Amino acid sequence: MECPGPSDGSDASAPDPPLAVTMGFTGFGKKARIFDLEAMFEQTRRTAVKRSRKALVEPVFGRLRESKLLLHPQIVSVGKHVKGYHYIIANLGFKDISLERFIHGGANVTGFQLVDFNTPMVTKLMDRWKKLDQREYPGSETPPKYTSALTYDGVLVMAETFRSLRRQKIDISRRGNAGDCLANPAAPWGQGIDMERTLKQVQIQGLTGNVQFDHYGRRVNYTMDVFELKSTGPRKVGYWNDIDKLVLIQDVPTLGNDTAAIENRTVVVTTIMESPYVMYKKNHEMFEGNDKYEGYCVDLASEIAKHIGIKYKIAIVPDGKYGARDADTKIWNGMVGELVYGKAEIAIAPLTITLVREEVIDFSKPFMSLGISIMIKKPQKSKPGVFSFLDPLAYEIWMCIVFAYIGVSVVLFLVSRFSPYEWHTEEPEDGKEGPSDQPPNEFGIFNSLWFSLGAFMQQGCDISPRSLSGRIVGGVWWFFTLIIISSYTANLAAFLTVERMVSPIESAEDLAKQTEIAYGTLDSGSTKEFFRRSKIAVYEKMWTYMRSAEPSVFTRTTAEGVARVRKSKGKFAFLLESTMNEYIEQRKPCDTMKVGGNLDSKGYGVATPKGSSLRTPVNLAVLKLSEAGVLDKLKNKWWYDKGECGPKDSGSKDKTSALSLSNVAGVFYILVGGLGLAMLVALIEFCYKSRAEAKRMKVAKSAQTFNPTSSQNTQNLATYREGYNVYGTESIKI
Numbered sequence: 001m002e003c004p005g006p007s008d009g010s011d012a013s014a015p016d017p018p019l020a021v022t023m024g025f026t027g028f029g030k031k032a033r034i035f036d037l038e039a040m041f042e043q044t045r046r047t048a049v050k051r052s053r054k055a056l057v058e059p060v061f062g063r064l065r066e067s068k069l070l071l072h073p074q075i076v077s078v079g080k081h082v083k084g085y086h087y088i089i090a091n092l093g094f095k096d097i098s099l100e101r102f103i104h105g106g107a108n109v110t111g112f113q114l115v116d117f118n119t120p121m122v123t124k125l126m127d128r129w130k131k132l133d134q135r136e137y138p139g140s141e142t143p144p145k146y147t148s149a150l151t152y153d154g155v156l157v158m159a160e161t162f163r164s165l166r167r168q169k170i171d172i173s174r175r176g177n178a179g180d181c182l183a184n185p186a187a188p189w190g191q192g193i194d195m196e197r198t199l200k201q202v203q204i205q206g207l208t209g210n211v212q213f214d215h216y217g218r219r220v221n222y223t224m225d226v227f228e229l230k231s232t233g234p235r236k237v238g239y240w241n242d243i244d245k246l247v248l249i250q251d252v253p254t255l256g257n258d259t260a261a262i263e264n265r266t267v268v269v270t271t272i273m274e275s276p277y278v279m280y281k282k283n284h285e286m287f288e289g290n291d292k293y294e295g296y297c298v299d300l301a302s303e304i305a306k307h308i309g310i311k312y313k314i315a316i317v318p319d320g321k322y323g324a325r326d327a328d329t330k331i332w333n334g335m336v337g338e339l340v341y342g343k344a345e346i347a348i349a350p351l352t353i354t355l356v357r358e359e360v361i362d363f364s365k366p367f368m369s370l371g372i373s374i375m376i377k378k379p380q381k382s383k384p385g386v387f388s389f390l391d392p393l394a395y396e397i398w399m400c401i402v403f404a405y406i407g408v409s410v411v412l413f414l415v416s417r418f419s420p421y422e423w424h425t426e427e428p429e430d431g432k433e434g435p436s437d438q439p440p441n442e443f444g445i446f447n448s449l450w451f452s453l454g455a456f457m458q459q460g461c462d463i464s465p466r467s468l469s470g471r472i473v474g475g476v477w478w479f480f481t482l483i484i485i486s487s488y489t490a491n492l493a494a495f496l497t498v499e500r501m502v503s504p505i506e507s508a509e510d511l512a513k514q515t516e517i518a519y520g521t522l523d524s525g526s527t528k529e530f531f532r533r534s535k536i537a538v539y540e541k542m543w544t545y546m547r548s549a550e551p552s553v554f555t556r557t558t559a560e561g562v563a564r565v566r567k568s569k570g571k572f573a574f575l576l577e578s579t580m581n582e583y584i585e586q587r588k589p590c591d592t593m594k595v596g597g598n599l600d601s602k603g604y605g606v607a608t609p610k611g612s613s614l615r616t617p618v619n620l621a622v623l624k625l626s627e628a629g630v631l632d633k634l635k636n637k638w639w640y641d642k643g644e645c646g647p648k649d650s651g652s653k654d655k656t657s658a659l660s661l662s663n664v665a666g667v668f669y670i671l672v673g674g675l676g677l678a679m680l681v682a683l684i685e686f687c688y689k690s691r692a693e694a695k696r697m698k699v700a701k702s703a704q705t706f707n708p709t710s711s712q713n714t715q716n717l718a719t720y721r722e723g724y725n726v727y728g729t730e731s732i733k734i
Helices: 037-050 071-077 100-105 120-130 146-167 192-201 255-263 296-308 334-340 395-418 445-456 468-497 508-512 526-533 537-548 558-567 578-585 615-627 630-641 661-706 712-727
Strands: 019-026 029-036 086-089 108-113 203-206 209-212 223-230 233-241 245-248 266-271 311-316 361-363 368-370 372-377 518-521 572-577 592-595 602-604 607-609
Touching: 100 223, 108 233, 146 192, 146 203, 146 209, 266 296, 266 334, 296 311, 296 615, 296 630, 334 361, 334 607, 368 578, 372 558, 372 578, 395 445, 395 468, 445 468, 508 537, 518 526, 518 537, 526 537, 526 572, 558 572, 558 592, 572 578, 578 592, 578 630, 615 630
Parallel strands: 086 108, 266 311, 518 572
Antiparallel strands: 019 029, 108 223, 203 209, 223 233, 233 245, 361 607, 368 602, 372 572, 372 592
16 A cells, blocks of 8 residues: 655655554455554553453554554553454564564564665675764664665665766756745746656665666665564564565474574563562572572472573562453553563463463463462460360250150150059068068159169169060160260360360351451452352352452452451451462461361463463473472472471370360369269258158157057167168168
């Protein structure tokens, strides 16, 4: 497409507004539209906000001003430099543009190069250019642009034109030949026709190749190289001229060439300050570069670099975020943004592999598996109480046992009353008169209670049921007590010897159904994205709460979330990756803990830009480190070997060997209480029986007054029998 130059009377030296030409196909024809680039950028921003779907091919032609693509920063800012976009730069100096951020973005960028740096004329000029003194020739430290080459060729064309005019003996330097520039109407220059004719006849070899014009004054018979942006920089893929049109050359890039190019430069590795992944050394002021840092990811980066054979530089992400896309502007932040917008080439950090991130960057195989977990402030350990021997069974079970004891006793009493085999009468022995002192049925209500209690206490009783029905009741009660006592005994040791921590939260369901304890996640992270996209009812409920909570429950950094947990006095729970939760649990002041299981399953991966040549070598390096056990060694080194709180439950090992008095004080209290109760009952029985006997003695004396012939022996026998009955067998047979 040809764009007309300035019309007559316009200022040709004034800078033209930047233009963009967008081409599309309509049927079998073509349609071209010209836009103002700055206005187009604003429209692009508005379009990016309204839609997230990207076009597969979006050819954009842009004019350059001062060798800088005006759309370059704008395209990057809206995230349209990633894989799936194709840009055609319609200037003539593709190598003059800095497209480093496009290299890592993954977009396909094509452009044209008018100056061939391999021609002898250009090579000779470049040799002379490099020898220039920068103090005498400012700007000579940078290679000349294609505009400089065009200017150089333009001077050569004018010089050749003047030489041709002199050969034709046409003198344009005589006085009086110049026209009046202020004449109205304008008067043409007399020698202008000769000058135009001679210019069109000039043909030279310049820095931009063959310089020749047709009878319309347009340049013809020139060749432009076609370049594409590869991972190693611009690469020639063909050429174009007005005879052969577009000619593509065979291009067989090899991984070895890309790797060799990477080995010759320093790779930027983006990461985030997060313990134990990346931390400053205690005396980091004394070090420079990568030596200032230590941690899991620092060691991992070193191991990967050894396997790939590259030099790298660790760069901490400026905004301190992992990477999320803004819902309004669609712009990525954090480490993902560093990769997407070409500021870094590798991200080695606790960066979770997610679908939305995988769409814009590439991940290696996971180097660590994890899941979302719940962190709460560690509750104070509660020592066993006085009646802690009741803890092995819930209070509901104890109540059921009491009711079962009463119920079994009542059933045994009723069965003994209904069954004829429980009733018996003994004939008096020879030489004796009167009925036996033993009652006809041993299982009265109190004996039934005594039998059930003896069986429950595993002690037995001096009476047993005789009937089949009574024995069935006794058998099922013995079986019941066997299971209950065995279960109680099995749990008793753990409850008496271990100081238990009672946690108010045990799972995500516990968090969702209460509002007293607030909970939140890290802002701009995969955990927040998990809850936002989840379709599980519990997680949807949690996301609704977190999104509307005031004050905000989202934290800028993990350290901020941990500090909030520690200061909340148990009123805030933090949702984060299980690996970080386990690490913080092992750090002083050892006042946090992980509760419940993981909410999901995911992994951390090493990230690279889309289409990066580093992806395959990094992936292979991670697999080798995993198979060699290096990844496990690194985790043990930074999680457990450097732990400050010791293994879990290590503080209770010494306390499980012996019971203290406080553990079993309740048993002694019951013993003392039982003995006291027995003494009290004995006193009551003694007083009751003494009073009853006093009454009988009084009645006996009164009877003796009316019957003086009574035998003294009979009186003594009666007195003996009454005294015997106070503590004899008749007093316990009911």
